[in-house]
Amino acid sequence: MLTETSKLEELIGRDYPHGFVTALDTDSVPVGLNEAMIRLISSKKEEPAFMLEWRLEAYRHWLTMSEPGWSTVHHPPIDYQGISYYSAPSSRKDGPQSLADVDPELLRTYEKLGVPLQEREMLAGVAVDAVFDSISVATTFKDKLGELGIIFCSFSEAVREHPELVRQYLGSVVPYTDNFFATLNSAVFSDGSFCYIPPGVRCPMELSTYFRINARNTGQFERTLIIADRGAYVSYLEGCTAPMRDENQLHAAVVELIALEGSQIKYATVQNWYPGDKEGKGGIYNFVTKRGDCRGDNAKISWTQVETGSAITWKYPSVILRGDNAVGEFYSVALTNHYQQADTGTKMIHLGKNTRSTILSKGISAGHGQNAYRGLVQVAKSAVGARNYTQCDSLLLGDRCAAHTFPYIVVKNRTAQVEHEASTSRIGEDQLFYCQSRGIAPEDAVSMIVNGFCKDVFKELPMEFAVEAQKLLGVSLEGSIG
Amino acid sequence: MTASTDFYNAEFARLKAILPGSHLPWLQRRRESALASFAASGFPTQRQEDWKYTGVTAIEKSRFELAMPISNGVSAKQVAAWSLPDTHRLVFLNGRYQPRWSSVGTLPGGVILSSIIEMLERDPEQLDSRLGESEIAYPSGFAALNMAFMSDGAYLHLADGVAVDKPIHLLFIASEAKLATHSRNLLSAGAGSRASIVEQHVAVGEGAYLTNGITDIVVGRDAEIVHHKLQQESHQAFHIAAVNADLGQKSRFTSRSFGLGGALARVDIRVGLNAERAECILDGLYMTDGRQHCDHHTRIDHAEPYGTSREFYKGVLAGASRAVFNGKVIVHADAQHSDADQSNRNLLLSDNAEVDTKPQLEIYADDVKCSHGATVGQLDPEQIFYLRSRGVDDESARALLTFAFAEEVVDRVDIPPLRAGLEKLLLGRLPERVKELL
Numbered sequence A: 001m002l003t004e005t006s007k008l009e010e011l012i013g014r015d016y017p018h019g020f021v022t023a024l025d026t027d028s029v030p031v032g033l034n035e036a037m038i039r040l041i042s043s044k045k046e047e048p049a050f051m052l053e054w055r056l057e058a059y060r061h062w063l064t065m066s067e068p069g070w071s072t073v074h075h076p077p078i079d080y081q082g083i084s085y086y087s088a089p090s091s092r093k094d095g096p097q098s099l100a101d102v103d104p105e106l107l108r109t110y111e112k113l114g115v116p117l118q119e120r121e122m123l124a125g126v127a128v129d130a131v132f133d134s135i136s137v138a139t140t141f142k143d144k145l146g147e148l149g150i151i152f153c154s155f156s157e158a159v160r161e162h163p164e165l166v167r168q169y170l171g172s173v174v175p176y177t178d179n180f181f182a183t184l185n186s187a188v189f190s191d192g193s194f195c196y197i198p199p200g201v202r203c204p205m206e207l208s209t210y211f212r213i214n215a216r217n218t219g220q221f222e223r224t225l226i227i228a229d230r231g232a233y234v235s236y237l238e239g240c241t242a243p244m245r246d247e248n249q250l251h252a253a254v255v256e257l258i259a260l261e262g263s264q265i266k267y268a269t270v271q272n273w274y275p276g277d278k279e280g281k282g283g284i285y286n287f288v289t290k291r292g293d294c295r296g297d298n299a300k301i302s303w304t305q306v307e308t309g310s311a312i313t314w315k316y317p318s319v320i321l322r323g324d325n326a327v328g329e330f331y332s333v334a335l336t337n338h339y340q341q342a343d344t345g346t347k348m349i350h351l352g353k354n355t356r357s358t359i360l361s362k363g364i365s366a367g368h369g370q371n372a373y374r375g376l377v378q379v380a381k382s383a384v385g386a387r388n389y390t391q392c393d394s395l396l397l398g399d400r401c402a403a404h405t406f407p408y409i410v411v412k413n414r415t416a417q418v419e420h421e422a423s424t425s426r427i428g429e430d431q432l433f434y435c436q437s438r439g440i441a442p443e444d445a446v447s448m449i450v451n452g453f454c455k456d457v458f459k460e461l462p463m464e465f466a467v468e469a470q471k472l473l474g475v476s477l478e479g480s481i482g
Numbered sequence B: 001m002t003a004s005t006d007f008y009n010a011e012f013a014r015l016k017a018i019l020p021g022s023h024l025p026w027l028q029r030r031r032e033s034a035l036a037s038f039a040a041s042g043f044p045t046q047r048q049e050d051w052k053y054t055g056v057t058a059i060e061k062s063r064f065e066l067a068m069p070i071s072n073g074v075s076a077k078q079v080a081a082w083s084l085p086d087t088h089r090l091v092f093l094n095g096r097y098q099p100r101w102s103s104v105g106t107l108p109g110g111v112i113l114s115s116i117i118e119m120l121e122r123d124p125e126q127l128d129s130r131l132g133e134s135e136i137a138y139p140s141g142f143a144a145l146n147m148a149f150m151s152d153g154a155y156l157h158l159a160d161g162v163a164v165d166k167p168i169h170l171l172f173i174a175s176e177a178k179l180a181t182h183s184r185n186l187l188s189a190g191a192g193s194r195a196s197i198v199e200q201h202v203a204v205g206e207g208a209y210l211t212n213g214i215t216d217i218v219v220g221r222d223a224e225i226v227h228h229k230l231q232q233e234s235h236q237a238f239h240i241a242a243v244n245a246d247l248g249q250k251s252r253f254t255s256r257s258f259g260l261g262g263a264l265a266r267v268d269i270r271v272g273l274n275a276e277r278a279e280c281i282l283d284g285l286y287m288t289d290g291r292q293h294c295d296h297h298t299r300i301d302h303a304e305p306y307g308t309s310r311e312f313y314k315g316v317l318a319g320a321s322r323a324v325f326n327g328k329v330i331v332h333a334d335a336q337h338s339d340a341d342q343s344n345r346n347l348l349l350s351d352n353a354e355v356d357t358k359p360q361l362e363i364y365a366d367d368v369k370c371s372h373g374a375t376v377g378q379l380d381p382e383q384i385f386y387l388r389s390r391g392v393d394d395e396s397a398r399a400l401l402t403f404a405f406a407e408e409v410v411d412r413v414d415i416p417p418l419r420a421g422l423e424k425l426l427l428g429r430l431p432e433r434v435k436e437l438l
Helices: A002-012 A035-044 A049-063 A090-094 A104-113 A120-124 A142-147 A155-161 A163-169 A180-188 A429-436 A442-458 A463-477 B002-018 B025-041 B057-062 B076-082 B116-122 B125-133 B141-149 B381-388 B394-410 B416-428 B432-437
Strands: A026-028 A087-089 A126-132 A135-139 A151-154 A193-197 A206-212 A223-228 A233-241 A249-251 A254-259 A264-272 A284-294 A300-307 A312-315 A318-321 A327-336 A341-344 A347-350 A356-366 A370-379 A387-397 A402-411 A417-426 B088-093 B111-115 B154-158 B168-174 B179-181 B184-189 B194-203 B210-219 B224-232 B238-247 B252-259 B264-273 B279-288 B293-302 B308-317 B322-331 B339-348 B354-363 B369-377
Touching: A035 A049, A035 A180, A049 A163, A049 A180, A142 A151, A151 A155, A155 A163, A155 A193, A155 A223, A163 A193, A163 A223, A180 A254, A180 A284, A193 A233, A223 A233, A223 A264, A254 A264, A254 A300, A264 A284, A264 A463, A284 A300, A284 A327, A300 A341, A300 A442, A300 A463, A318 A327, A318 A356, A327 A341, A327 A370, A327 A442, A327 A463, A347 A356, A356 A370, A356 A402, A356 A442, A370 A387, A370 A417, A387 A402, A387 A442, A387 B354, A402 A417, A402 B369, A417 B354, A429 A442, A442 A463, B002 B025, B002 B141, B025 B125, B025 B141, B057 B238, B076 B168, B088 B111, B111 B116, B116 B125, B116 B154, B116 B184, B125 B154, B125 B184, B141 B210, B141 B238, B154 B194, B168 B179, B168 B210, B184 B194, B184 B224, B194 B210, B210 B224, B210 B252, B224 B238, B224 B264, B238 B252, B238 B279, B252 B264, B252 B293, B264 B279, B279 B293, B279 B322, B279 B394, B293 B308, B308 B322, B308 B354, B308 B394, B322 B339, B322 B369, B339 B354, B339 B394, B354 B369, B381 B394, B394 B416, B394 B432
Parallel strands: A126 A206, A193 A223, A206 A233, A223 A254, A233 A264, A249 A284, A254 A284, A264 A300, A284 A312, A284 A318, A300 A327, A312 A341, A318 A347, A327 A356, A341 A370, A347 A370, A356 A387, A370 A402, A387 A417, B088 B168, B154 B184, B168 B194, B179 B210, B184 B210, B194 B224, B210 B238, B224 B252, B238 B264, B252 B279, B264 B293, B279 B308, B293 B322, B308 B339, B322 B354, B339 B369
Antiparallel strands: A026 A087, A126 A135, A151 A193, A402 B354, A417 B369, B111 B154
16 A cells, blocks of 8 residues: 555645746746736727727626625636736747748747647647647638638637627627726736637538637636637637646636527536645636527537646536537546645526537546535426436545535426436446456556546547546556555 | 515524523524624525526525514414324424423433423523534525524433433424524434434425424434424525534434425434444435425535445326425545435326426545436336226226335324325325325
8 A cells, every 4th residue: 555655745746747848938928917907908009999898897897796705616816917918929029920930949948839830730720829838820721611600710810800790799699898808808818719610511520729828927818719609619618728837827718609599519628737836835816707509499519628727627518508508518637646735616597499519527546635516407387398407426535535426406387397416426446356356557557547437528529538537537646546 | 685684684683682591691692703704705596506496586686584482373273283293293383392292201311301491591501512613614694694693492311221212302383474593403312322403494385484493313322213294384485594413433323304394494414423434314305386386406425444325215296386305425535334325206197297306415435336327207107007907097096106205205204193194195186085095
């Protein structure tokens, strides 16, 4: 047992494998937040007037709000005036026309991360809109997607090239008044991804973005907007790793999904930002607002997430099931180790008739990790025949960790059928003994059991992500028995 | 807030000298500090997480006055109708003990069964520590008001090893509208003792009044207490109640709560498994109709290792009624080998009914087995089909299945006359022709 413990400590205490900082000239604005700053961001990005107006309205609303304190997460107070709200790689000024023009340092960073930008792009079959700090640097497969009428570009580009679409849909799912962090994001968002799939088009490839935080003291405020028009289909992948650093970094992203009649959006995330060191110092604060709106009948939105990074993860990817027969899904694996805290879950708002939702949440806590599932299933009076099934399971590894479940169920229609199940357990000694007696090494057994525990979620991930996800869990959890 | 604070401050000034135990300085101090605590907190608001689904502005606005002792207002016939055979019975009218209607009978040696007022006269030291405990923190303004205006209640103490075979029936009758009663029951069971308690709240007439009661139970080592709570208040009444149980080593505590009456009812049941190998069972049934609102908040604290808890709550909602269930289970650090299971099932019978349920787990230990489940739904069409294919009409089939759904909780009651009484209540809700089928 002693060797197991030391092995566990060795494995869990492993340094962050993606910890490196790329030295780049960054075009950062001074720290602090005020109206002038927002005007500066907007003008640097050459935005139309409506965008600036929207940002300012959000900012003025933000001033009236206070930081929420209801969750179980704990962190020192955040100094919002101590954050630099804009940073772009300076090489952007030269306007890279092709990959050859891109800062080689940047390309090397992507290579370390395995972003398929060059020859790998064809092999991987993935179009990448890479976000380096706050500005999109390169977009691939654009022509191929363009032929189908699919718009897939950076948010800034969308604001310039397709202002009518942005104007119509921005803030229509997450209004700028939504919550403290979403409002802050609305005021200062730097960049992000924009995607529009025209009616009846099935996007032929998985769309993917790598988010990466690099410059020091730069809050990241991504904004993603995905619109699937009638009968369209898109699968979107978001993944991230980050370099090692000491200061906490605030990340308050907003993702809005709009699914019109008969369309389908699949959104998958693998989140592996820097979780902080063994004492819980450093690490990313990941306060994200993600929400999808099934605006038409028969629309479907599916969220899949694997959350292994960040010091604090605080996000609730939700679905508003507005159209009749709309379907919402949420599949989640959240892992917390050391002093990581995760407060995550979903909201399924049933408004349309015969709407269905499925929630599958798997939480794994190790070390001093805190893991909470917080969810809401709401069935409105209009949602005749609504159906929900929720399952949230927690796995505890170590006697200092914690797992919580806060499921809210509000039902106002008698034809609704809502089921919620939750369980908490640890890896049984009998299970380990069973494996060991068959010649399976303890760490392989733990890895096997954990992977089995998460299997139902992993199978919802696209293949390449599933592999990455399993690897991520493996790194933190091999041999974690004590 | 200030308006209601002023009202209760004035009430207190008016009644201070005649409140029970006014001759005891320590009690007076506690009442005053509780009143100060209420002045600071006021009534709970829906902005508070624990009161999110239950608004109490109607209570705040009603300005209920403290009930004064009266001895008429109820007839012998009525009391007899509510009585259970073969029990030790204490009757309270508008919150005050009524020796005239009570029948304590012969108790085994080592049992003290009395009223709080009597204890304050006879042996106030016994109450000193018991009433001090909840002074530390009032979970809501209601608990503070209860302490400030505490009028009467039952006092039960079981000496070590004593078993009371007959159930102890605490019958609370409300006969007057516009009044508030703040009753406090203090029950304690010594090591290895055993008793079964029925706390029943009923009403004469259909008045609007407030019952604000607290029942504190201490279950000693190896002791066993079963507490039944029957809430059958008038359909205009407000019922706010708390049951707090402190469990000793290897002790067993069972709580059965039936929420049947009242316009607005809120019951908080808190069980602390405060020593090793304590066990608790929490059963509940709420049946609401019309515009009734019934809220159950339960909290089980697994504070020490090897504790077991089982919770089973069911609800049947008709009309435009609303039910709230919030079941919190907390497994504290070092409470290893805890085993907790919780289930809440709801049946919605009408288009206007609403249920808000939240089973909640907070776990800080790793070697535990915890699970919970919650469902909201309607009757199973296959079961209806089964009955219909055997010649039962649709309405009767639904009624039968609803009865069976609720009966599952009633069936667990182990006092036969009480179980029969509850079944009769359930049957009373069935259409005539369905009764013939049974």
